[in-house]
Amino acid sequence: MTQGTPGRPQTQRQALPQHAVERIQRSRNAQGQRFFTSDLSVKEFLLVRESGFECAGLVMGSSFYHVGYQKSDWSQSQEMTVLTQAMYQARELAMARMEEEANELGADGVIGVRLHVNRHSWGEDMIEFLAVGTAVYARDGSSWRAPSGMPFTSDLSGQDFWMLLKSGYRPISLVMGNCVYHVAHQSLRGWFKSVGQNQEMPNFTQALYDARELAMERLQYEAQLDGASGVVGTQINESTHSWDAHVIEFFAIGTSVAPIAMKEAPPAPVLVMTVNE
Amino acid sequence: MSGAAHPFTSDLTIDELLLLEDVGFEPIELVLGASYFHIGYQSSVWSQNQELVDMSTMMLLARQTAMAEIQTQAHALGADGVVGMRIEIELEGHHAEFSAVGTAVRRRAGDGEKYRQHQGQPFTCDLSGADFWALVRGGFRPVSLVHGVCVYHVAHQGLHGWFKSVGQNQEMQSFTQALYDARELAVGRVQQEAAAFGATGGVVGMEVREGNYGWHSHVIEFVAMGTAVSPIADAAHELHAEARVVLSARD
Numbered sequence: 001m002t003q004g005t006p007g008r009p010q011t012q013r014q015a016l017p018q019h020a021v022e023r024i025q026r027s028r029n030a031q032g033q034r035f036f037t038s039d040l041s042v043k044e045f046l047l048v049r050e051s052g053f054e055c056a057g058l059v060m061g062s063s064f065y066h067v068g069y070q071k072s073d074w075s076q077s078q079e080m081t082v083l084t085q086a087m088y089q090a091r092e093l094a095m096a097r098m099e100e101e102a103n104e105l106g107a108d109g110v111i112g113v114r115l116h117v118n119r120h121s122w123g124e125d126m127i128e129f130l131a132v133g134t135a136v137y138a139r140d141g142s143s144w145r146a147p148s149g150m151p152f153t154s155d156l157s158g159q160d161f162w163m164l165l166k167s168g169y170r171p172i173s174l175v176m177g178n179c180v181y182h183v184a185h186q187s188l189r190g191w192f193k194s195v196g197q198n199q200e201m202p203n204f205t206q207a208l209y210d211a212r213e214l215a216m217e218r219l220q221y222e223a224q225l226d227g228a229s230g231v232v233g234t235q236i237n238e239s240t241h242s243w244d245a246h247v248i249e250f251f252a253i254g255t256s257v258a259p260i261a262m263k264e265a266p267p268a269p270v271l272v273m274t275v276n277e
Numbered sequence: 278m279s280g281a282a283h284p285f286t287s288d289l290t291i292d293e294l295l296l297l298e299d300v301g302f303e304p305i306e307l308v309l310g311a312s313y314f315h316i317g318y319q320s321s322v323w324s325q326n327q328e329l330v331d332m333s334t335m336m337l338l339a340r341q342t343a344m345a346e347i348q349t350q351a352h353a354l355g356a357d358g359v360v361g362m363r364i365e366i367e368l369e370g371h372h373a374e375f376s377a378v379g380t381a382v383r384r385r386a387g388d389g390e391k392y393r394q395h396q397g398q399p400f401t402c403d404l405s406g407a408d409f410w411a412l413v414r415g416g417f418r419p420v421s422l423v424h425g426v427c428v429y430h431v432a433h434q435g436l437h438g439w440f441k442s443v444g445q446n447q448e449m450q451s452f453t454q455a456l457y458d459a460r461e462l463a464v465g466r467v468q469q470e471a472a473a474f475g476a477t478g479g480v481v482g483m484e485v486r487e488g489n490y491g492w493h494s495h496v497i498e499f500v501a502m503g504t505a506v507s508p509i510a511d512a513a514h515e516l517h518a519e520a521r522v523v524l525s526a527r528d
Contacts, residue, residue: 017454017457017458017461018458019458019461019462019465020457020461022465023461023464023465023468026465026468026469027468029472033477034479035468035471035472035476035477035479036479036480037464037467037468037471037479037480037483037501037503038479038480038481038482038483038503039482039483039484039485039503040481040482041408041481041482042404042408042409042411042412042415042481042482043408043411045415045481046411046412046415046520047520049415050520055479058464058483060457060460060461060464061457062453062456062457062460063448063453064448064449064450064452064453064456065446065447065448065449066445066446066447066448066449067446068445068446082446083446085446086446086447089446089448090448093448097457118487120431120494120497121494122431122433122494122495123449123452126449126452128452128453128456130456132485162520163522166522266522267521267522268522269522269523269524270521270522270523270524271523271524272523272524272525274525
């Protein structure tokens with residue numbers, strides 16, 4: 001990973017904790033029948049089955065990370081590359097462990113992935129990244145794994161997954177991009193000039209614009225490396241993660257998709273009037 | 278069919294009621310269960326990641342007791358199951374109150390036997406009327422609300438460890454290990470409990486929650502909870518409605 005451009009690093013295959021391995025082994029009984037656990041709702045569960053997939057089990061990955069401090073120039077807008085990389089690396093570790101659990105389960109992919117950021121009262125400066133999703137496999141035995149050979153990942157709900165397949169696309173992987181940015185403080189002179197005025201603050205605009213663009217660009221780059229034709233459901237979140245108020249992380253996440261051969265035309269929508277409020 | 282003589286009570290909404298009736302069930306009565314427990318402290322080694330086994334056992338037992346009470350009541354009412362079950366916990370210091378509430382339901386046609394658990398007890402689930410409808414229409418039946426509990430003590434970091442990490446960006450492997458392990462144990466136990474109830478489908482709607490209840494800050498309870506389901510083995514349920522794309526006329 002070179003400075004400032006956290007493209008998709010080849011994260012090493014992760015070793016799983018012992019209890020994870022035991023749990024995965026127990027998801028098949030002595031006769032080899034599967035028994036799954038899943039956080040999908042009933043409707044999602046039924047739609048996954050309707051799409052020709054079966055649930056393999058709940059998969060998760062965690063990484064507890066100490067995110068330290070990076071010195072920044074008070075009056076300068078700049079990316080804090082050390083923090084960017086730390087935040088990226090921590091998420092990537094959690095995701096890689098989740099993927100590994102899905103791989104151990106023999107799944108084709110993971111849907112409904114959610115990335116949580118947790119803090120605990122006893123861990124100052126420490127952030128826990130947690131990835132949770134439901135591993136699925138195709139009922140007909142066909143392989144839906146990503147080009148990398150690992151299970152596909154996606155943050156789509158069961159409903160979205162069904163819709164996506166119906167409209168002729170398949171998920172490839174969860175792609176992300178982030179950027180931790182220090183927004184310059186305004187000098188006293190600048191403050192005097194703007195007080196009582198209605199005007200754009202070009203340096204703030206520029207800083208936030210830049211940071212979002214960087215995060216999006218990295219997300220796009222990951223999707224290109226995956227050989228995807230596009231990214232759906234992209235969200236950009238910003239958070240200061242209890243750092244200095246002028247330090248902001250922009251985090252973009254979405255699911256990269258590629259077209260598949262369609263057996264039938266996508267279903268036409270039906271208009272309904274709901275009677276419950 | 279005793280509807281006229283004995284009015285039912287439930288906390289179901291009107292559409293939930295309609296959907297229940299559509300799959301051949303009727304509500305009987307709102308059932309409540311509660312259990313009171315004294316949860317003692319278990320000593321733990323300051324510098325060690327470990328499960329507090331006694332506390333895990335107690336927290337699970339308290340939930341199971343509240344649920345068992347509901348089942349006993351529902352059974353006495355002649356119910357085939359309980360839907361919309363919720364469990365609430367109030368913990369003050371060491372005194373814990375676990376309360377459970379749900380709506381007892383039965384099959385109208387009187388063929389509820391095949392919906393019951395293997396010992397003839399009524400099924401339990403936390404599904405809403407709509408989810409219950411979708412599940413049954415999709416060819417599955419709820420078996421039991423299942424829990425997995427793991428109370429874990431996360432090791433304190435030594436001063437030496439703290440000095441090493443200050444100002445650094447790095448993974449804290451021992452913490453990762455602790456939280457990861459605790460969650461895996463909780464989820465793994467859900468799987469075991471579901472199997473013990475004889476569920477053959479899987480567990481849906483699972484949720485993993487963390488709680489501390491004002492205990493020592495390094496002691497965390499992980500609870501995984503979901504509804505274990507089994508396929509319904511009869512021809513009528515093999516044909517399930519095909520999903521359609523719908524545009525709602527609301528908003």
